[in-house]
Amino acid sequence: ETGVTQTPRHLVxxxxxxxxxxxxxxxxxxxxxxxxxxxxxxxxLMFVYSLEERVENNSVPSRFSPxxxxxxxxxxxxxxxxxxxxxxxxxxxxxxxxxxxxxxxxGPGTRLTVL
Amino acid sequence: GQNIDQPTEMTATEGxxxxxxxTYQTSGFNGxxxxxxxxxxxxxxxxxxxxxxxEEKGRFSSFLSRSKGYSYLLLKELQMxxxxxxxxxxLYSSASxxxxxxxxxxxxxx
Numbered sequence: 001e002t003g004v005t006q007t008p009r010h011l012v013x014x015x016x017x018x019x020x021x022x023x024x025x026x027x028x029x030x031x032x033x034x035x036x037x038x039x040x041x042x043x044x045l046m047f048v049y050s051l052e053e054r055v056e057n058n059s060v061p062s063r064f065s066p067x068x069x070x071x072x073x074x075x076x077x078x079x080x081x082x083x084x085x086x087x088x089x090x091x092x093x094x095x096x097x098x099x100x101x102x103x104x105x106x107g108p109g110t111r112l113t114v115l
Numbered sequence: 116g117q118n119i120d121q122p123t124e125m126t127a128t129e130g131x132x133x134x135x136x137x138t139y140q141t142s143g144f145n146g147x148x149x150x151x152x153x154x155x156x157x158x159x160x161x162x163x164x165x166x167x168x169x170e171e172k173g174r175f176s177s178f179l180s181r182s183k184g185y186s187y188l189l190l191k192e193l194q195m196x197x198x199x200x201x202x203x204x205x206l207y208s209s210a211s212x213x214x215x216x217x218x219x220x221x222x223x224x225x
Contacts, residue, residue, distance in 0.1 A: 031211065042119075043158070043202065043215040056211055090157060097211045099145055101165065106157035 002026055004107035006091050012113045013081065021076040021110045023091030031094045032074040033104065034066060038087040049074060050097050081114045088112070119216040121203050126222045127193055135188045135219045137203030145206040149177050149188045152218065153199045161188065161201075190221075198223045 004025045013019050025032060034046040048056035049068040063085075065077040074091055088109045094102040119139045127133040139147070146165040150158040164170055164179035164186060176189040188201055200218040207214065 033211075040217075042217045043204075045213055045215075048211045050211065058212075098148075098206050098213060099211070101146060101163035103160040103163070104150075104158075106159070108157055 004091060004093055004105050006089075006107040006110050008110060009108065010111045010113075012115065013078070014115050015081060015083075017081075018077070018079040020078065021089055021091075021112075023074040023076075023107055025072055025074075025091075025093040025105070025107075027093060027095075027105060029093040029095050029105075030071055031097050031102070032068060032071070033092040033094075034074065034076050035090040035092065035106075036087045037090055037109070043090070047076075048097075055097070078112075081112075083114050086112055086114045119203060119205060119214055121201075121216045121219045123217065124220045124222070126224060127190075129193055129195060129223055129225050131193050132189065132191050133193060133221065135190075135201050135203075135221065137186045137188070137216060139184050139186075139203075139205050143208040144181060144184075145208065147177075147179055147186050148202075148204040148206070148213070149175075149186075150202040150204065150215075151199050152202060158202055193223050195223050195225070197221065 007022045031050045036044045046060045047066045052068045063080050067075040090109045091107040092104040094104045121137045149161040152158040162177035169178045174191045179186045200220045202218045203216040
């Protein structure tokens, strides 16, 4: 595997379910990110991890819970989601934090549908 | 607050030149990015500007004026594969606080 991978690619869940999204980067990067991309809305930064520590949390509801067990893996745990949470969830990584022009490499995304 | 504006859609002709503008309002500006996103795919990095002026990279160039809160992406010798959304994003306040614009959907006609 190369680059940034995400699983699953598609997920359908009910509002009472608990599921997790997984992201893995094979680039040796130190920073990882979760984004939400909804139709007709800008890409929204949700969480940033640098060296496995959370450095940004953009007022995301607590029904989204990130976990970064090591610098190569990032999870997004989902529980009691709402239909408006249906979106494409993108993971990205960069060598270091973005100041100084850090290029982010994005994964293919997980298309989430909440029923 | 932080606002970022770019046109929603643009159309251009194959072989021509197109300029996509982006304006932003912010304090704590720390850099500006351009990303390309083809339909159904993830964004890919195009450029980064932190100082005023033009950065050229092949057919693509990006310009920044910090005093005017303004950037543009210039695409030359347009090809059909350049049909995509172009996302302007700026970094503010901290090392990783980034805000994306809504994107400009560029369509190239033969």
